[in-house]
Structures are given as C-alpha cells and as structure tokens.
Amino acid sequence: MAKGSVIINEDFCLGCGYCVEFCKKKSLTMSQDNYTSQGLLQANFSEPESCNACGLCVIMCPHFAIEVYKVI
Amino acid sequence: MAKGSVIINEDFCLGCGYCVEFCKKKSLTMSQDNYTSQGLLQANFSEPESCNACGLCVIMCPHFAIEVYKVI
Amino acid sequence: MGIERHNVIFAGVGGMGALTSGQLLAKAAMKKFKNVTWYPNITTARRNAPADCLVCYSDTMIYSQLIKDVETAVVMNNIQFDTMKNRVKSGGLLILEADDYAENIERKDIQVIKVPGIKISSKIANPRVINTVYLGVYIGATKTVPHELVKTELEKRFEGKNEILKMNLEAFKEGVNFGEAA
Amino acid sequence: MGIERHNVIFAGVGGMGALTSGQLLAKAAMKKFKNVTWYPNITTARRNAPADCLVCYSDTMIYSQLIKDVETAVVMNNIQFDTMKNRVKSGGLLILEADDYAENIERKDIQVIKVPGIKISSKIANPRVINTVYLGVYIGATKTVPHELVKTELEKRFEGKNEILKMNLEAFKEGVNFGEAA
C-alpha cells in the first residue's frame, strides 16, 4: 500500500474539519493550538504513518489548502 | 319547442361568422350586401322560423352583437 | 405656388385603405419629385378607429412631414370629417363621400368634391376598393402626379393577384374620371 | 480639549471582533455622552478581510462620523497597520499588538502602547477574546468612559452565556489593567 504525505497550507486552511471527517485513515486531526488570524483552529497532518495517499481530503477541502504526495 | 328571435346589433357585428357556424338550426347566414364601415359582411337572422332560442350564437359571438329572445 | 410642393391627407377608419392609398400616391410621386414623405396617423387601437396619413411631395426639401393646414384632404368616412374639415387651407380642396354629407359644407373658401364612393365601389366590386376610387378622384382632380405612375404602383402592389388588380384598376379609372369631371 | 469629544478606531480583520469592541464602547459611552456615532468600515468580502470601525462620542453635535485623523487607533492585526499608523493625529494614541510589531514605530509625535494581546487572550481562553482585551486597554489608558459602563454592556451582550461572559470579563479586566499601567 502506498504511503502518503499531506501538506496543509496554513495560509489557506480555515479549519472547517472536512478533511478530518473524511480521512478514513485518521491521519488528520484538528489542532488544539494552531489558530488562523480569525481565531479558528486549523487541521493537522498528525498521523503520517497511516496515510495511504488516497487524496480524498483534497477533494473535500473547500479552501484549496491541501496537497497529497505519494512517498516513493 | 320554443321559438326564438335573434337581434344582431349592426354597430357591433364584425362578421366573423361564428354564430352562423354554430347555429344548428341554420337560422343565421352571412349577408351578401350588409357591410360594416370596414367593408366586412355582417350576419343576418335570415331564417327566423327555425330558431329555437338555444342561445349558442350568443356565447360564440366575440363581439357582444347578439341578443336572443324567446317569443312567448 | 412657385416651386412645386404638395401635401394631402387621406383619412378613413382602420381597414379602409386610407394608408394604402397614401402610400401608392407617395411611391408614384417619387418618380417625379425629389422628396416624398408619408406619415401615418393611427391610434393605438388599430381596429375600428380613425386612421389617416399625410403625404408630402416636393422638389425642395420637405422640412416637416407634419403640417396642420393641408392643400388637400380626402375624407373617406364621416368619423374623420369633423377633424379634417378645418385642416384644408384656404384655397385648398376637400374630397369627401357624397353619401355621408348630403348637406352643404359651411366653408366657402375651399373647393369641395363630393364623391359617391360607396356607390362607385359597390358597382365595381365591393366597398373594399373605395380607397382606390378616392385615390383616382384625387389624381383626376389635382393632376399633381400622372395617373400612369399610380397605375404602375397598383400593378406592383397587386402583382399575381389578377382579380383584385383588375377591380382596383377599374376603381382607379372610375375615380380619375370622376375627379377630372368635377 | 475644552468640550469633551473623543474618537477612536478599532481595526482588525473580519471575525476578530473589532466591530464588536467598537459597539460595546459606543453603547457604554451613550450613558455618559449626549451624542455617539459608530461607523463600520468593512469591505465587500466580509471574510478574511480588513474590518474597522470609528467611534465618536461627544457632548456637542458630532458633525461627521467620518474623520481622517483620529485621537486613538486600536490596531489588533498587522493587515491594518500600514493604513492606520498615519491616521493618529499628533498627540494621539496608537495601541497595537506587541507580537506583530517588535520593531520601533517611526512616529515620535504620538503615544504608543504595545499590547501582547495574543498572549493575554490565549492565557485566559483563546484568541477569540482578543478584542475584549484591546477594549480594556483602550479604556484603561484613556479613561474616557468609566469601565463599569463597559462591563454592563458586556453583561448585556453575553447574557445567558455565562462561560463566554466570564472569559470576556476577565479579558476586559486584564486589558484595563494593562492599559492603566501603560
């Protein structure tokens, strides 16, 4: 199974949580201290190990904040 | 059977022929010489004998030119 | 009159053909005059309502296609009579339906021709050609446009409709004769 | 200053609460001053964009709710800094975020208070109460409106939301303390 790496753009992430909700591998979680300038908590790529680079978080992110890479 | 009498208002009749078309008793015909000011031939109550005062010509006349009476 | 310049109103009710007569005249006049205007005066309700047109033809520029006092008024129907009778300028000509106006016209400063238009047209065919009769009368009486030019326009208009053309040519001829004799 | 007349801008980005702080101040000021105006300056995109408001309070008529050079500017976020730093009039006061502006402000003709707003607010709860901290600082530093009046407004605003009210009252107190000390 492919291994994935998720990069979340901190300038774009508004912390809606969609990526977290739809990550089947639980690789993403909401941060508890990483705030946007509006005071919103952002998403974290907290469990890199489980990520299989499915890319579903990318299509769920409405703010174009995510890129998913396959680690070769 | 009732006997009818049809009065056609010459100021209103524009000679469309609807009354003639729908008179089952053939009591009405288009005149051959009675023109409106626009040169249109008007309807005539030409066969009073056959009229049974059904009143269908009245509801077919779009120009409110007809009155039907029952002769008592 | 110096330079040649004419204007005439054809007045009737919608459907009578007053506008058509004016247009036929205008097109014929184009062959002889440099400038021609035809202005239709029709009310919103284009049905059963007064309709007239004003035709001007001239060798000089026609400033206004609208003018109150006209040289000639051709009044084909009594609805328009009251409006039109005062629009003929002094010395002008009023052509109207004999059947409608048996009585005398008050104005003495204009020429009046009473035409038995309904009778003439009914004799030829039916009241639908009455406008062509009146056009003929106007041409016969004023001779401002050669009648051949008008005939040509009638032929163009009713091209392919021989029956109708024939009726109209006859109506026109009768009109011209009546106008010339008046 | 003669008659008492004040104006202050609260500036932040949409969602930060700059407009709310201004409104709380305005409502509190109403208890003490005859005339108060609150004017919001927000861009079309009400999201992630600069947002500020201008509050004036005075015992005489406030001619214009708009004014370029203000007595005090409270700048909660660096996005607004460039616009706002020149709007404080000579002798006025500029309150800003210490974390954002470590370096020195060029202007020497104004008083500057740097507030560690993010730190204070995060310590109390989270950055969402930062606007209340700044409101406190303003009140503490200028004393133009008694802080009890502002507290009353906070209580009205967060009526029934005890948790949030508590956080805000604390944030306000911390702010006032910081402002008084500055």
Add this chain to the structure above:
Amino acid sequence: MMDEVVFIDGNEAVGWGALAADCDAFFGYPITPQNNITEWFAKEYPKRGRAFVQTSSETASINWLYGGASVGKRVITSTSSPGWALMQETLSHMANTEVPCVIVLVQRGGPGQGTTRHAQMDYTSATKGGGNGGYKNIVLGPYSAQEAHDLVQVAFYLADKYINPVIVLSDGIIGTTLETVTLKKLEFEKLPEKDWALRGKGRQKDKKRRVLTSAQGLVPTPRNPSFVALQNTLFEKHSTMEREEIRYETYQLEDADLVLVAYGYSARVSMEAMSQARGIGLKVGMIRPVTLWPFPYQQVKEQAKKGNKILVVEDSLGQMLMDVKMACDDGTEIGLVSCLDRHEVMEGGAIYPEKVLDKIRAMME
C-alpha cells in the same frame, strides 16, 4: 415607542420611521448595504400584523408597491443602486397612474454592480432621469439616522398628498452609522381619504367602480380625459411641488464668503470642515438641500448673486453640481469636491472633512 431614545443605524431608522407613519407593508429584495432594512421589517412587521414580503427581485418589489398602493395602502420598499435601476419602468407607471409610495435608496458605489459600499452616485437618476416619460418625484436626502427616521414620515405624507412616489435618498454611510435617535411620530395635516383606491366596487361609497391606469390620456380617465390633459395635470403637480415643497437648511450664511452645498453623508463631512474652517478664521457657510428635487435653486442663487464662492461636496463625479450650475450665472466661482477626492482609492474610501477643508483653503486663500 414614542419619544424613546435608541442607538440604531440609518437603515433601522427607516423601519421605525415607517412604523410611525403607519405604513402598512414593506416589500423588498436583499441588497447590500441596506439588508438590515429588509431584515428589520421581517422581524418587526409580521408580529404587528403588518405585511412583510421578500420579493423575487427589485422589479417585483416595485410592482408589489404598485399593487399595494392601488388598494390604498401605505407601502414602502428599500434598495440600493442596482436594484433602484430595475425599478424605473414601474416607477414611471406609478407616476402616470398617480398612486403614492415611498422608496428608500441607500446608494452604493457605481456604476453597474459597482461596490457594496456607500456613494452618492444616483442623485441624477433619482432627481432627473430614471424611468421613461419625464415624470418627477420628490427626493428627500437625510443626513443622519434621526433625519432618516423623520423624513420617511415626511415622505409618506408627501406621497399621499401628491399621489406620487417619493424617494428617500440615503447612502451607505448614513445607512450603516449607528447614532442616537429619538423615535417619535410626526404630525401632519390631515389628508383626504383615498377615494380612488380599489377595494371591490361594492365597497366603494358610491357603489361605483374605480379604474386605475398607467396609460392615462390614452385611456380616458375621470381625471384626465386626454393625453394633453394628463400632461397638464403632471405639469401642474410638478409646478406645485417646486413652489411649495422645497426644504433645506442653512448654516452660518450671514457673513459667509464661501458657501458649501452638500447633502447626505457629505453634508456631515462638510459641516465638520466648515467648523474647522471657522476655527481658522475662514468665513464658510453652508446650504444643505433636504429636498434634492425640488432643489433650492433660489437659495443657492442668492448666495451666488452676493458674489460668494460656492463649493459643492458630493461623492460622485459631480451630479448635484449640475443643479448648482443651473442656479448660478457664468461668473460664479464654483468648486467641487468629488469622489475623485476620496482619501483612499479602494471601495471603502470616502471623502473626509480634511479634503473639504483643503479645498476651502485653496479657494479662499
């Protein structure tokens, strides 16, 4: 609600004003920067048994007004500039039919979609242009939330008095500024009953039908049997308004050498500048037209005749300027502070008092 002092913006003030005027219904469509007018009515009207309907467009809104006015009710809508543009046809219909209504126009930057912020760029279309046919309507320009509240009441009175639409020309700054406002019901002369209103023939006092038409003069109506009669009626109506309804305020004209002319938010800005100018010894006065149509030509003309300089302040490319020029002869020195003088170039920019003062100094020194 009477004589209560509240802290509201110039938009909500419209709502309270309408309520005080006993307005029966609000029909409107959302558009920034006046959404809270619509929302105010949505919240306050149904619970008071009055009508609020969110329409499907501004074209719809004005037609709802037309319907509501025709059955004799007091009706209001509010909108901003693009929505205003959509109302022109029916507004013209209402003028021809002679039915009353009040339209609040909270101006935003234009043309076109423009910005969602304040501006004063619809002065001309409100006072001169707009729909077809050259009808006229009174235009009232509030310069504060208080005046918005008051003028809405005046607008209803004038609309009913002249049986004609009336426009309240506000702007995004007046509309969104919170201020202290005293709510109070204004008193007006009693108006005749709306005997012309439609209610079903059997409910008319004389049991005779009423007919309203936007083609008066085409279709003969009791009042105007012909087209020229209609034009005469309109002309008389316009002339009466011009004679009797001019409203304005003047400030410190007695010794003025320069007279500011401004309305709405720029009147506020100008008053501030005037006060600053007086502070440095410049003799500046001001005329604030409250009716933008009919415009106080005579008052401006008097100042010009005295040899005073005139400075027009308006957040547009110069629209009221045209009226001021019409009032003055060739020789008068007329200056303009326009939207090109906004202190800041983006949509949020506005004319600040400082700019007006600069121009005053340039003209006087």
Add this chain to the structure above:
Amino acid sequence: MMDEVVFIDGNEAVGWGALAADCDAFFGYPITPQNNITEWFAKEYPKRGRAFVQTSSETASINWLYGGASVGKRVITSTSSPGWALMQETLSHMANTEVPCVIVLVQRGGPGQGTTRHAQMDYTSATKGGGNGGYKNIVLGPYSAQEAHDLVQVAFYLADKYINPVIVLSDGIIGTTLETVTLKKLEFEKLPEKDWALRGKGRQKDKKRRVLTSAQGLVPTPRNPSFVALQNTLFEKHSTMEREEIRYETYQLEDADLVLVAYGYSARVSMEAMSQARGIGLKVGMIRPVTLWPFPYQQVKEQAKKGNKILVVEDSLGQMLMDVKMACDDGTEIGLVSCLDRHEVMEGGAIYPEKVLDKIRAMME
C-alpha cells in the same frame, strides 16, 4: 445595397444602417412604435448569416447585448420608452465593464405605459439619468430616416471608440415616416482590435485570459486597479467625449434675432416654422443638436451672449430646456413650445409648425 435610393421609414433605416455598419446581431423585444425594426432584422439578418433573436423581455435584450458585446461583436437593440426603462441596470453594468453597444430608442408618449405614439419624453433619462452610478453615454438624435440610417453607423463607431454604450434617440414620428433614403456605408477611422474581448483563453493572441467585470474598482482589473481609478477613467472618458464629440447643425444664424433649439421630429417642425417666419420677415435661426449628450452648450451660449432670444421646441414638458438654461445666463429670454402645445389633445396629437410660428411671433412681435 450601396448608394441605392429607397423609400423607407426611420425604423427600417435603422436596420439598413446597422447592416452598413457590419453589425453582427440584433436582440430585441416587440414594442410599438418600433416593431418593424425587430421585424426588419427578423427578415434580413438570418438570411445574411447574421444573428437575430427575439428575446423574452427588454431586460433580457440588454443582457443579450452585454453578452454579445463581451465576445467582441457589434450588437444592437431597439425599443420604445417602457422597454428603455427596463434596460437601465444592465446599461449601467456595461458602462462599468466598458463594453460597447448601440441602443435605438424610438420614443413614445409617457410616462408609464403611456401611449404607443410618438413623443420626446425620454431626453432626460437618455442624456442624464437612467441607470445607477452616474455613467454617461453619447446620445444621437436623428431628424430624418436618412439621418437615422447614418447615425446608427456613427453610433457603432463611437461605441467602439469609447468602448461605451451609445443611444440613438429617435421618436415615433421619425420612426414611422416613409422618406427617400440613400443607403450608403459611411467611412470611419480604423479602430483598434478588440483585444479585451472574451473568446476562450487559447484563442487570445497572448494565450492569456481576459476578464471583464461590472464591478471594476471592486475587483481590481488591469485597467482600473481601484475604485477611484475607475472613477478617474470614467471621468476622463466623459471629458473626452464632451471635448471631442459634440455634433450639431446650425441654420441661418448669421442675422438671427431668435434662435430655435430642437432635435428629432420637432427639429423638422421647427425648420418649417423657421421657413414660414423668414417668409414674413422674421429673422429666425436654428441650432439642431445632433449629439444630445454631449450637448452643444457653447453654441447655444454664444447665441444667448449675443442677446438673441432662444426658443426651445420639444414634445415633452421641457427636458432639453434644462440644458439650454444651463447654457444661458439669467438674463436670456428663453421660450418653450412643449407637449402642452400639441394641436390636438389625444395621443395622436403633435406639435405642428403653426404652433411654433405662433410662439415665434409672440416672442418677436
């Protein structure tokens, strides 16, 4: 078709003019008295491979123009007064977006539904008011079928030159009068290509996208990065038009004591009256504005300065009168022949030369 002499009315002349101007498309909705414009295009355009679409309303028409203009095509619509009122919002959008189009407005009696006959009651809304935001557009007023044919071509040229809508302001009399017209293609200076037009990014010369917006200044655009920049652009554009595009004709001004000012059908009527007045020894001249905006203020002012009397003739309650007043100082004697002077009170009535002559005599004798 070139240099052919035909007998057509001022409505059909619009069609032939558009064809001569190589106009790509007509989008319009029926309304009297200009239905035969729509019908002309329905008949003549499809068979020439050009686009004719009957829209679902005038609001639709103007939006079709907006779409057509945006892809770089020459587009035209025509309408009468109520339809014109419905076009104001999008017209304003087009001015902001800076795209060109031609609108022919065949005026009828108003306001509202009004009559279906001629009038000149939309002068103000065409030249001053209309949509929101205070944009301006050139307005051309033909006084004959020939000029309608010619000015439509001029209109397309000016629309493309300034990338701005242009209005051809006709009326029901000019529109329905049949006259002799010489069809000819007018020549104009070459215009730059429409590099701004949308055609799909890959078809752009530089393969870079084009973006058009009716919110220039809100959304930064290459041309206008800010709202004030947009206002500056518009102001410059308006000023250039005012400087360079004024068109007018004068008649017998040399020795005139009274100068008529009139456009469209009333210019025809006025010329007739002038000729009659000259016939009885009255020294009457005339200025006929061809561009109604920009208006030939200077030319009128010169006549006023000479001490001449001015007589405005227009079939409305006095709209162009306002422009004439703006051009003149207080002292000038200005008369008006208006729609109240129609010879006949019903919808078909018009101002006749005789009425103008009466007024000339009253002013001069």
Add this chain to the structure above:
Amino acid sequence: MNDNKELVAGTPKIKINVPVPLAFCQGCQHGSATRVIWDSLEDLGLEDRIIWVGGVTCGTVSAFISDVDAIGPVPHGRAPDIASAMRRLSDKETIIITYQGDGDAIAIGTESLIQAAARAERITVFMVNNVNYGTTGGQMAPTTLIGQKTTTSPTGRGTNKEGFPINAAELVAVLGGTAYSARGSLTSPANYNKTKKYVKKALQKQIDDIGFSFVEILSACPANWGMPPVECLKWIDNTLTKQYPLGEFKDLDALV
C-alpha cells in the same frame, strides 16, 4: 323590449355599455375569453368584491369595459406581482384576478408568474393564449408552434434557434403553491362551457383560500394568423390542441 319577448341570452350585465364595438379585430376571441370570465363572476356573485388586474395585451381593454374595480395595463408581465400585493393587503373576501396574454404571462412575465405560483399566492391568473403577440402585430411568442410563421419567425419557428413552445398550464402545475391549473378553449359552445367550469373552479380555489389558480384559454387571433375567423377555430381544434391539450393539470383541495 317587446312585451311578448323574453331575453334568454345576451350581453353579461357586467359589460359596460359603449356605443362602439370593442377594439378587437374581426373574430378575435379576447371578447369570448372576457365573456367566459364575466359569466363566471356573475354566477359566483363576485362583481362587488373583485379587483381585475389587466396585463398588457389586446385584452387590456376588458379591464375598462368591466363594471368592476380594475387596473391596467400594469407593467408588462407583472400582473401577478401586483395582484399578490393586493391579495396581501385586502381582506379575504376580496377576489383578485389577472387577465394576461401569453406573451405577457410567460415571456417577460415568467418570474412574476412562476414565483406567484410557488408562493401559493391566493390569486387567479387567466392567460389568454393566442400563440403570438397580438397587440404589437403578430410577433413570435414563447407559445408559438414549431413551424408557425410570424412576423419575427418569417420562415417558421425552428427549434434550433427559436426553441420549444412553453406549455404554461403544465409548467405552472409543477410549482408547489399551485392548487389548480387547467387549459380550455372557446371553439364551440361545448368548449366554452367546459372552460367556464375551469374558470369557476379556479376562482373557487381562491375563495376557499387553497392556493394559486391558473387557467389558460386558447384564443383565436385571425388578424395575425392570416386565416378567416371560422378557420381559426378549426385550427385551434385540429392543430393547436396537439401542442396544448385541453384539460385540468392540477386540482388540489389542499396544498401538500
């Protein structure tokens, strides 16, 4: 009139006496459409409490010759908006109807009509469908048949450029607020009577406060169809009803 004569059928009392014929062309059925509404109003006894909103159509004149409170021509296509406002501001007893043409109702009036139906507005819209724009001289309408020639579709309406006819009665029936929608014709006494039933039913929905009601009435326009009047009626029966079938499309006793 005559002592031994009894009037059995004549002009509805609601018609105002005018000395001239109505401004309709020979054989135009706007008169008949108006009559069918008049007859229904009289049957239901609504003359005294109805408001008649006349759209922009050759039939606008019906507003003026009806002896009821009336307004018209209202802005083109906008009669349902106007009627809706009247509805909201009148008592329940008041009955509000609009009389519109097909161009008026379903071209420029699309928004006004569809939204009134969605809103369940308690008004009744009568749309007289003569498949063209009569007033302005016979231009194509959204209802014009495929292949039909008009002054703006001189070679016949094609679907490729001019698109497809709109069936208003069926379309309106789709909206959630519509309680009643039907289409009738006036081509025979039988059809007249059926249409009258539709008209009365539609009015009844309003009286009973159920929802929006709509009746489309097919109507001859001989002047623009270029056929003698009697042929027009046959064309309606044989051709027009293929595209526009007669009948009821929705009839609810309560909205869902």
Add this chain to the structure above:
Amino acid sequence: MNDNKELVAGTPKIKINVPVPLAFCQGCQHGSATRVIWDSLEDLGLEDRIIWVGGVTCGTVSAFISDVDAIGPVPHGRAPDIASAMRRLSDKETIIITYQGDGDAIAIGTESLIQAAARAERITVFMVNNVNYGTTGGQMAPTTLIGQKTTTSPTGRGTNKEGFPINAAELVAVLGGTAYSARGSLTSPANYNKTKKYVKKALQKQIDDIGFSFVEILSACPANWGMPPVECLKWIDNTLTKQYPLGEFKDLDALV
C-alpha cells in the same frame, strides 16, 4: 517539491495562484463546487475554449480565480441571457457556462433561466444551491426549506406566507429545450465524484450540440446556517436531500 515525493492530489491547475485564501467563509462549499467544475473542465480539456459567466453570488469570485476567459458579476439573475448571446456569436467549439447561486438563478433569474431552457440554448448552467442568500447575509431564498429560519424568515419559512421551495432541477427538466438536468451534492468523496459525472455529462451535451444543460449543486453555507461545517454536510445528507433529491432528472441524446 521533494524528489522522492509525487503529487497525487492538489489544487487544479486552472486555479490562479493568490497569496490569500479565497473570500469564502469557513467550510463554505463554493470552493468545492468550483473545484468540481475545474476538475471536469480539465478532464475534458476545455480550459482554452471556455467562457465563464459568473452570476451574483458569493461564488462570483470563482470567475476571477479561474484561469479562463471570464465575466462577472453579470447583472443579478441574468447570466443565462448573457451566456446565450455569447453562444449565438461564438463558434461551436466555444463552451459557455454560467456559475450562479440559487437566489440568482431561480428568484430574480427565473425568466432568464426558464427561457434559456425553453430555447434549447446550448449553454450549461451551474446553480450552487445553499438554500439562502449567502452574499447578503443569509436571507430566505426560493429554495429555503419549509420551517427553515433565515434573517428574513426569523420564525421559520411558512408555506402560507412564504410559499413552497422551488426544485430548480426538476422544473428546468420540464422545458422542451432541456437536454440534461441533474442535482448533486459534495458531502462526501462519493457524492463529489457523482456530481463530477453530472457536470461532465452536462458539458458534453453542450459539446455535442444537443440542448440546454443544467446541474444544481447542493452546497454548505455554515456562516448563515449557524452550524459548524461538518454538521452542515450531515444536514445536507439527512434533511436537505429530502426536499432536493440527488440524481438526474433528464438526459436526452436528442431533443424531441
């Protein structure tokens, strides 16, 4: 980026790089609706020959951040008119789409939309339905659910005064010129992919010159719904789709 990393999913190339987040609220799905169109355009290779007409909606901004020829905001509701004119005056290769909100498309835009569908206009309309007016602050829309609270239906939409929601996809399907109409959502990767299929099919109808095509996309507006974003998606799935079922409502290979 990194040599031993390969990008598998990221931002569509068609998106213009901007340094700040788009002006959408937290969790707003206008971004996702835009993405699904971008993805489809890229799949079909239409970037170079498309014209994007942006209506008046929070999603107008999508026109500006798409690297294609674009116009917007066009007059409120009128995007289909504008797109239609472009269609008539562009070559067949050019693809014309509109991106509209529900208020834009089916309130003020009713006439424009319905008529374009009837005309079989070869354009594709995307209507992003968030059951309220987002841009102006969450007012009621024609799509607002019965009982739903908005700033202009503060006590919840009632059918008696506010009427019934309009199902645009079903309504548009009724018109004769419509070749394709569907409704999708973006509440899960699976729904995203299904919606993408609809979008591509709709575009294909235009490419194949068949008729009018329409896709309604249900979209979360957390800012105005007053729910956290993730809840919004659940609400769409559980509540909104009851009124607005997902699926295809019309799919023709040729118009009849």
